[in-house]
Amino acid sequence: MSDHQPGAPSIETLLATLASEFEGAVTPPIVQTSLFTFDSYQAFEDRMSGRSDDPLYTRVQNPTVAAFERLIAAAEHGEAAVGFASGMAAISSVVFAFVRPGDRIACVEHVYPDAYRLFERLMRPFGVEVSYHPVEAFQSDAEIFQGVKLAYLESPTSAVFQTLDLERVAVNAKRHGALTVVDNSWATPVFQRPLTLGIDIVLHSASKYLSGHSDTVAGVVAGSEEKITRIRDLSLTLLGGKLAPFEAFLLTRGLRTLGARMRQHQSTADVFVERLSVHPLVTGIFSPGPGSAPGLEGRSGLMSVELDKTIDIPRFADALKLFRLGVSWGGFESLILPAQIALNQAGEQNSMQRFGVSGRIVRLSLGLEDPNDLWADFDAALKASAT
Ligand SMILES: *Cc1c(COP(=O)(O)O)cnc(C)c1O
Secondary structure (H helix, E strand, C coil): CCCCCCCCCCHHHHHHHCCCCECCECCCCCCCCCECCCCCHHHHHHHHCCCCCCCCECCCCCHHHHHHHHHHHHHCCCCEEEEECCHHHHHHHHHHHHCCCCCEEEEECCCCHHHHHHHHHHHHHHCCEEEEECHHHHHCCCHHHCCCCEEEEECCCCCCCCCCCHHHHHHHHHHCCCEEEEECCCCHHHHCCHHHHCCCEEEEECCCCCCCCCCCCCEEEEECHHHHHHHHHHHHHHHCCCCCHHHHHHHHHHHHCHHHHHHHHHHHHHHHHHHHCCCCCEEEEECCCCCCCCCCCCCCCEEEEEECCCECHHHHHHHCCCCEECCCCCCCCCEEEEHHHHHCCCCCCCHHHHCCCCCCEEEEECCCCCHHHHHHHHHHHHHHCEC
16 A cells, blocks of 8 residues: 555555454454443443443444444544444435535535435525536635535546545645545545545445445445544434444455455456457446546446447347346446436436436446456447447
């Protein structure tokens, strides 16, 4: 790791060795309880008055969840972290902890579609202004941070994977007193640590790479002790979107192999990018690699490709044998999501429609299968669907 200090453990070592703090057990037990009792009136009163922080009630505090939170805080170089029931619970909890009616959120275009809907359908009716800007606007110290309470960022963004110079964005935002929040689900702390670049808050859909096994829906937020305490006290306690102990156990299990999985996803993605870039039926590749932005150290397995207009995309999708069709990403299994399906989604307008993603784009989540098997499947399906 480029920011690897002499004597400090690398992220792989940290994720494998950080102790579970349960009397020598290498994995944390699943503390499946709603409440914790006290030995005495005094101990109970000490807890309620804030003189102790013994566990009280699982909505707010649970030892299995705390083990996961410690691991993420260390991996993201934050002082603290707080787990949530989903990535969306993490996002909404951050926003509700810091934004009030009359405040303004500045958001990247091509933001995750449900984050866009949160801003449009919930925050706007609560009197919160939301403006959307291309990634370049956040990097030039333009007026966009003026009067902004919170800058909501993804790097790379969803669907088209545009990257941000997070260090520069953090400097620009600080000058105007705006809080910066980055969704780091794509890169994971293995490839990018936004807090070390000056960003205030980093969050994840832990349902993706952090879990890695497509068996959990969860979220997590990391940052300074002060900010995480505020999110915990206001949003976790009062909105109540808590992470369950069993899910936290699965996430800790997933994190132990995060480094190895991300390097495998990267090597498969590198094979794809190399072969896609010379493929006659591929007209565009959206896959930022190491160095595409300062502090981005790897390429994850989630990318988009634009297919030639001679490709019948429904036929292509149906011709694939190893890639499965579905939402979500970041698991062991390879998936495709044709943009046209998201563009045709029922209900409110989503960010993909508003900011103009091409219907010829297909998103790939490259899993842990053999890269040559995956490529053979992808290439055969392309050839079988050219008209
Ligand atoms: C999936 C996703 C989310 C939402 O996470 P859930 O765990 O599904 O609630 C947020 N951000 C990004 C970039 C995602 O891909």
